[in-house]
Structure formats: C-alpha cells, structure tokens
Amino acid sequence: MDKMPKWVDVILTPVISLLLAAAISALVILAIGESPWEALKTMVTGALGSSYGWGFTLYYTTNFIFTGLAVAVAYHAALFNIGGEGQAGLGGLGVALVCLFIPWPHWTLALLGAMLGAAAFGAAWAYIPAILQAKRGSHIVITTIMFNFIAAALLNWALVRWLRPVGSMDPASANFPPSTHLPKISDIFARFGIEWGTHTPANVTFLIALLACVAVWLLIWRTRLGYEIRAFGKSETAARYAGISPVRITVITMLISGGLAGLMAINNVMGEAERLVLNSVEGAGFIGIAVALMGRNHPVGVLLAALLFGFLYQGGGELALWTSIPRELIIVIQALVILFTGALDNMVRMPLERFFTARRLRNRA
Amino acid sequence: MDFNTILQILDSAVRLMTPLLLACLAGLYSERAGVFDIGLEGKMLMAAFTSATVAALTGNVWLGLCAGIIGSLMLSLVHGLASITFRGNQLISGVAINFLAAGLTVLLGQKIFGLGGRTPTLNPGAELEALTTPFRDWLSGIVGPDLAVTLTTMPRFTEIRLPFADALRDVPVIGPIYAELISDHSILVYVAFLCVPATWWLLNRTRFGLRLRAVGENPAAVDTAGVSVTRLRYAAVGICGVLCGLAGAYLATGLSAGFVKDMTAGRGFIALAALIFAKWRPWGALGATFLFGLLEAIANRYPNLELGPITIPSMFMNALPYILTVIILAGFVGRAIPPRAGGEPYVKER
Numbered sequence: 001m002d003k004m005p006k007w008v009d010v011i012l013t014p015v016i017s018l019l020l021a022a023a024i025s026a027l028v029i030l031a032i033g034e035s036p037w038e039a040l041k042t043m044v045t046g047a048l049g050s051s052y053g054w055g056f057t058l059y060y061t062t063n064f065i066f067t068g069l070a071v072a073v074a075y076h077a078a079l080f081n082i083g084g085e086g087q088a089g090l091g092g093l094g095v096a097l098v099c100l101f102i103p104w105p106h107w108t109l110a111l112l113g114a115m116l117g118a119a120a121f122g123a124a125w126a127y128i129p130a131i132l133q134a135k136r137g138s139h140i141v142i143t144t145i146m147f148n149f150i151a152a153a154l155l156n157w158a159l160v161r162w163l164r165p166v167g168s169m170d171p172a173s174a175n176f177p178p179s180t181h182l183p184k185i186s187d188i189f190a191r192f193g194i195e196w197g198t199h200t201p202a203n204v205t206f207l208i209a210l211l212a213c214v215a216v217w218l219l220i221w222r223t224r225l226g227y228e229i230r231a232f233g234k235s236e237t238a239a240r241y242a243g244i245s246p247v248r249i250t251v252i253t254m255l256i257s258g259g260l261a262g263l264m265a266i267n268n269v270m271g272e273a274e275r276l277v278l279n280s281v282e283g284a285g286f287i288g289i290a291v292a293l294m295g296r297n298h299p300v301g302v303l304l305a306a307l308l309f310g311f312l313y314q315g316g317g318e319l320a321l322w323t324s325i326p327r328e329l330i331i332v333i334q335a336l337v338i339l340f341t342g343a344l345d346n347m348v349r350m351p352l353e354r355f356f357t358a359r360r361l362r363n364r365a
Numbered sequence: 366m367d368f369n370t371i372l373q374i375l376d377s378a379v380r381l382m383t384p385l386l387l388a389c390l391a392g393l394y395s396e397r398a399g400v401f402d403i404g405l406e407g408k409m410l411m412a413a414f415t416s417a418t419v420a421a422l423t424g425n426v427w428l429g430l431c432a433g434i435i436g437s438l439m440l441s442l443v444h445g446l447a448s449i450t451f452r453g454n455q456l457i458s459g460v461a462i463n464f465l466a467a468g469l470t471v472l473l474g475q476k477i478f479g480l481g482g483r484t485p486t487l488n489p490g491a492e493l494e495a496l497t498t499p500f501r502d503w504l505s506g507i508v509g510p511d512l513a514v515t516l517t518t519m520p521r522f523t524e525i526r527l528p529f530a531d532a533l534r535d536v537p538v539i540g541p542i543y544a545e546l547i548s549d550h551s552i553l554v555y556v557a558f559l560c561v562p563a564t565w566w567l568l569n570r571t572r573f574g575l576r577l578r579a580v581g582e583n584p585a586a587v588d589t590a591g592v593s594v595t596r597l598r599y600a601a602v603g604i605c606g607v608l609c610g611l612a613g614a615y616l617a618t619g620l621s622a623g624f625v626k627d628m629t630a631g632r633g634f635i636a637l638a639a640l641i642f643a644k645w646r647p648w649g650a651l652g653a654t655f656l657f658g659l660l661e662a663i664a665n666r667y668p669n670l671e672l673g674p675i676t677i678p679s680m681f682m683n684a685l686p687y688i689l690t691v692i693i694l695a696g697f698v699g700r701a702i703p704p705r706a707g708g709e710p711y712v713k714e715r
Contacts, residue, residue, distance in 0.1 A: 028469070028472065031473075031476075032472055032473070032475075032476040033476065080454075080456055080457075082456075082460065128691075132691070132694065132695050136694075136695045136696050137696070138691070138694035138695050138696065139694070139703070141403070141456050142637070142638075142641065142690070142694060143691055143694060145403065145634055145637070146634075146638065146687040146688075146690050146691050146694075147687075147691070149631060149634065149684060149687045150684045150687050150688060150691075152684075153680040153681065153683050153684035153687075154680070154684070156680045157678055157680040157681070160680075161678065286460070286464070289457070289460055293457065324475075325472075326471055326472055326475050326482065328467070328468045328471035328472050328482070329468065329472060330468070331464050331467050331468030331471075332464075332465060332468035332469055332472060333468075334464055334468070335461045335462070335463075335464035335465035335467075335468055336461075336465070338457060338460055338461040338464065339443070339447065339458065339461035339462075339465070342453070342454060342457035342458070342460075342461065343447035343448070343451075343453040343454055343455075343457045343458035343461055344446070344447050344451055344453055344458075345451075345453055345454075346451040346452055346453055347446075347451045347453075350451070
C-alpha cells in the first residue's frame, strides 16, 4: 500500500526540496550582501533572454544529460557511480584519438567513430570498478572516486607527454582536422536563413543527447535487460533467486553508465573545443549526480534537471560577469540541490507521508 | 642519495602526512560507528578557510584553530542530520558537503577579503596589521595593550624546537634525526601523532570505544542493550568533525600561511584511501598516511624519478595512493573489510 498519492511522490516532493534549496541559496546571496532578486534576473536574462544565452544553456544541458543519464542508469541497479568525471574524461581521450589519428572524409562518419571511441573509453574506465565490485566485493563508490583521480593523472600524462604537439607549451592536443568539426545549431539555423545563437557552442550533439534519453527510457522500462537491472536494484537476493546473475548485471549496467558518461565528450571535446584540453570535463561528471537525483532517475526528469543546471551554469557565468557574485555560487546551489533532493529527502517526505496518511484515515472514518 | 637528503624527504613526509593522518583518524571514528563519510575533503576545506579567516582577522592562531573546528563541526552536523536523524543516503550527503565547502569558502572569502577566494598571507606585515587592528583595539580595552599586542601577533603555528635539539645536533646519526626529523614541527604535528595511541586506547580499552565499534557492526544489539544508537553515532560524527577541523587548520595555518581556493586538493580522498589501506585501524592509519605522505614528498622533490633505464613521471607518483587503494580494495594484498553496518541508517523496530 502506498502511503502517498503518486503525484506527491513524483512532483510535490522534488518541488518542495528544490524550493528549500532555492530559499537557502537566496539566504546565501543575502549573506554576501547582494540581492537574490537581482541575481535571479541577471541569470534569467543571461541564460534565457537571448538566443545567444540559449546557445550556451543548451550546450551545458547536453553535457549534463549524458552525465545525469549515466548516474541514473547505474542507480536503477542500486549502483552509485560517482566516477562520471573520470569516465567522461577518458571519453575525451577516446574522441581525441579517433579524430586525430583516423582521416575522416565527412563529419557524419567522424561523429559515428567518435561516439564509438567515447563510449568505449568511458565504458572501459567503468569496467574495472564494476568487475571489482562484482567479483571482489570492493565498494564501487570508493573505487570510482579513486578512478576519477587516476583518470586525471592519466589524462595529464597523455596531454603533457604524448598528445601535445612538438613546440607547444600548452598541455593540450593538436586541433582536430576540419573534417571532424561538428555543425553548430546556429549553422543549421543559418542554412534556413534564420539567425539563432551565432558564436555559441551548442551543436548537433544536443539531438544525440535527446535520443539518448529515449534510448535509456526504452532500455530501462521496455527491455528484458532493463527489467533485470531494476529487479537487481530493488532486491539483489530476489533477483538472484529469479536467475539473474549479479556479476552480469553489475558489469553490463556499469558499462552502459560509463559509456553514457563517455559520450559527453562528443559535445565538449569534439563539438566545442575541437581539441582535448586539460580538465575538459569541468565538473560535469559530478553535476550528473545532482541531475539524476533531481530527475528521480527518469530520462524525462534528467532532461528537465539538466536544463535547469544548464540554465544555472550559463546564468552563473553571467553573474560573475555582471555582478560581484563569484561563479562559485553555482557550486553552492548544486550542493544544496544534492543535499535536499538526495540526502535530506526524508526531511520533506516524512511530514508529507504523515499528512497524507492522516488525511486518508480521516476520509475513511 | 645521501643521509641528509633522506632526512629532508622524511621530514617533508612528516609534514605532508599530518593532515592526512588527522583526516584519516576522523574518518575512522565516523566509519567505525557505521557512518560512511566521503565528506572529509569538504570538512577539511571548510576548516582551513574558517581557521585562516579568523587567524587573519584576530591575529591569533588559537582562535583560528577554534574557528576551524567550529566550521568543520557545522558540516558534521549537516552530515549527522542527513544520515542519522533523517536516515538519508550517507554517500550523497558526503558529496553534497564537499561541494558546499568548495563553493561557500570562495563565496565567503571573496565577500570578506575580496582577494578572489584566498585569505591574506598569514605572515606579520602591513596587510595583516590593518585587518587585526580592530580586534587588537577591542582586546586592549580588556586585557591591556601589552598583552593584546602579544595575543594578536601570532597569526600562524610556528615550529617548536624540542629540548636538547641544538645540543644533540652534532651526535652522529641520532643527532640529525632528532634535530631535523623529530624536532621543529608545529604543535599540530605532535597532536596528530599523539592521536594515534589515544584513538587506539579509546576504541579498544574504554566502554565508549566498545560501544562505538558495536554500533558500527551491529546497531540493533547496542539498541537492545539500552544504549542510544543515535547519540553514539552523533558523538562519532562530532569527533570526526573536530579532527577534520584540526586537519584543515593545520593545512591553512601550519603547513602553509593562509587559505587558497581548493587548497585540500583531494587530501580528504587520500585520507579515505588511507583509511581503507589501514583496514579501519589506528596504527594502520599511521603507517598508511606515512606511506602516502612519503609518496607526495618524493613526487615533490623528484618530479621525474629516474630508476635506471625507466623514468617514472610525477603524474604516476601522484596517482599511486589511489592505485594502491584500488589494489587493496580488490583484495589482492590482504582483504579490507569495512564495518558491517557501515552506510546503513539504523531504523528502530516498532
């Protein structure tokens, strides 16, 4: 028997959590002597008030959809993958190798190749923690954290000692050849004679991210594998009795999760920077945690939450530009969202449950 | 490599291992009581910021230390609320705390000092003088001007010379070891080392320690015996906060002179790795943090370590603690078994 109506669980609880996070963020802005209302206005105008703002917002959204989906898929199998940062970083290495060392005739083919490279490298980086959890019982949270740091060291080494062009001081790879450059969304609009989001990094990857949302929905709720993943996540013992192999599910889920995180690289490395730079992920792997939590691990929720964080990211940049509020405000908001929608979930849920149980008992009487 | 170089590297290892050791012991209390804590990094960072801020504003490092402990305890309280009272996910709470500290320290630092998120350097000088003057004037009204000046011109921990260090310096072998390696560290280094036997004694020889370990293995049994699981876990999380406070304060006011943005640089996670390496035991923590401190010291001194024909890049040395932890976790070199009830909120049966 459910204690609460479904709409309370799916919509009201996250909305209240979000409002609490927003209220405390407003208090933080007040505490540093700025006006929360002015800050919000600056953010909305900067991120959503022009096609230029939207171009950046959608670019960030694309990153967060991939990392959010990565965390969400793993979460359905009760695996907490905090390694998105490292997996996306490795995905970047995969993209760089594919773009630099294979001569591509056209961007469409290059995109397919880069997607394969990105997903394969991301999945490979998730494979080791997965197999260690499944076979040796080491906690996946700890190993994925460790793998984030190992990935950072590996990428640092790759860029400084291997991919850096001769004579360059910058720890970055060479620029990718023009045949691998992805069309920006502004280019697509320009073809129809519409001027939209010129000089913004939003590119065709956004469409791939939307497809990824659909694919994850199909996978989790419409396939046998998805059913096994959810069954394993709900109860490992029950799943085992039903003949579902824990090792197989853990490894496959983490491969998909790592692959999704890796795919982010086609947006930031191939679509935007067009070369591999140091720390190209810029924390997007961690934002995926907040996005998945807020989106309740559902692709639609992840899409909406990614859009919210895309707005926050672009808006935060504008704040730093136009006011004296540092960019780090976004990290605080991100922390509060994770705290209230994730860790303090019961703080909101418990009183709501009490309220609705009491109401139902009253109605019955 | 001569004797002196080895001594210098060991000396540097001792300095670098101190914050790791304090944070590792902090995690030990929390996790032995069944509360996972991946927020060590955030608590250290917050403590580093609050301690450096108060030390800069008052010119007194002891007040800074208190502020560091308070800053870290505030985050411990959040962690306790989320993971004990509201039975939330302890890992998610830890992640949130890390981000909260990373953001708040820069935001507040920029508001207070306007230096892009860092605090002024804690060395006596004009910059610091201007900041501490209001506090000094206020203090001199209470304790008199002479004492007020003394109290407000100690903005950071200085090195302590142990007795006979100078006299023994010329004794072969033992002399330099005593004078270079053991003497001349800040007080928090000695506190950290004393915490190891203290923790061992507290955990293994007192009633509180027995209960604390029990609550991490089998909270239901502790509850049946009539001891409050909630109170014990809050105590453990509180001790964890105090120790993280010491670790952060040492980073900002002992090891370096002031706070800079993201100054913990993953040390909280290395401490977590050391805790697993140590199999959640105090003496093991000493060994593991010394090993990781030594690795950092060697990587600092030799950016490219040449071992005969192969050159080991510094990136590898930096990643080594994490690689070693993964190997230990995988159970290839002795198995690390965490406390049994770790990570699970305790629900009293009704």
